[in-house]
Amino acid sequence: MKLFQSILFISTVLLSLKANSQDFYFNNKETTLIKSVNQTPAHWYIEIYSNLSIEKTLKWKAIFDNIPNEWTVNFDDQTQNHLPVHHGDESNFTLFYGLDFPQKLIIGANFNGVAVNGTISFEISDPATNDKDTIHFHFIVNPLSVEFLEDNQVFRIEKQVIKVMNHKNTTLNIVDSQGRVVQQMQAIDEFDLSLLTKGVLYFVQLIQSDDSYLFKLINE
Numbered sequence: 001m002k003l004f005q006s007i008l009f010i011s012t013v014l015l016s017l018k019a020n021s022q023d024f025y026f027n028n029k030e031t032t033l034i035k036s037v038n039q040t041p042a043h044w045y046i047e048i049y050s051n052l053s054i055e056k057t058l059k060w061k062a063i064f065d066n067i068p069n070e071w072t073v074n075f076d077d078q079t080q081n082h083l084p085v086h087h088g089d090e091s092n093f094t095l096f097y098g099l100d101f102p103q104k105l106i107i108g109a110n111f112n113g114v115a116v117n118g119t120i121s122f123e124i125s126d127p128a129t130n131d132k133d134t135i136h137f138h139f140i141v142n143p144l145s146v147e148f149l150e151d152n153q154v155f156r157i158e159k160q161v162i163k164v165m166n167h168k169n170t171t172l173n174i175v176d177s178q179g180r181v182v183q184q185m186q187a188i189d190e191f192d193l194s195l196l197t198k199g200v201l202y203f204v205q206l207i208q209s210d211d212s213y214l215f216k217l218i219n220e
Helices: 002-019
Strands: 024-026 030-036 042-050 056-065 072-076 090-095 103-110 117-125 132-142 155-158 161-164 170-176 181-188 190-192 201-208 211-218
Touching (some): 103 117, 161 201
Antiparallel strands (some): 024 042, 042 103, 056 117, 072 103
16 A cells, blocks of 8 residues: 555656646736727737746747738747738747746737737747647727716716616626736626725726727726
């Protein structure tokens, strides 16, 4: 029994070491950008880190999901700024070490008047080891943008509750300032703001049929 437990322990340690042996990792693997169609070009980044003490050659490959041909996309891997980038494009880049600031993988998108919801992903791989990981930039691009007004005809806030006023089938998306989606709800007529962290800036999107409304909110 003790021998079995020892073998099990050693196997668990080896598996753990293998899981953490990849030469690169990220601070997070996805982010969401909520923009109006006129807030262009839009830029954001995901940080990549090295587990090595030497420079390393990696490769990225672009994967587009519902990204229109009208958009102009660029990708800066901090070895080179690539413009334009299309679905299936790929390139080698250098993963640096010893930087004063984390290395950034930076997405840029010019919407050129086209509002859609889509995702631009990048498969990051190590050609030497075939280790792979994927990062995702989700875009929610609205045809119009409105700031919060007390007397608007779409919603109001009463006692820490967002209330939809016209009772249409409403979708709610809430994203924090880091681009992380914290709430996604469908067919709602109200939302309790106590579910959100106080003092944090959020971007709130309400979708009703073909209309989309975007506003900033700090839960106080």
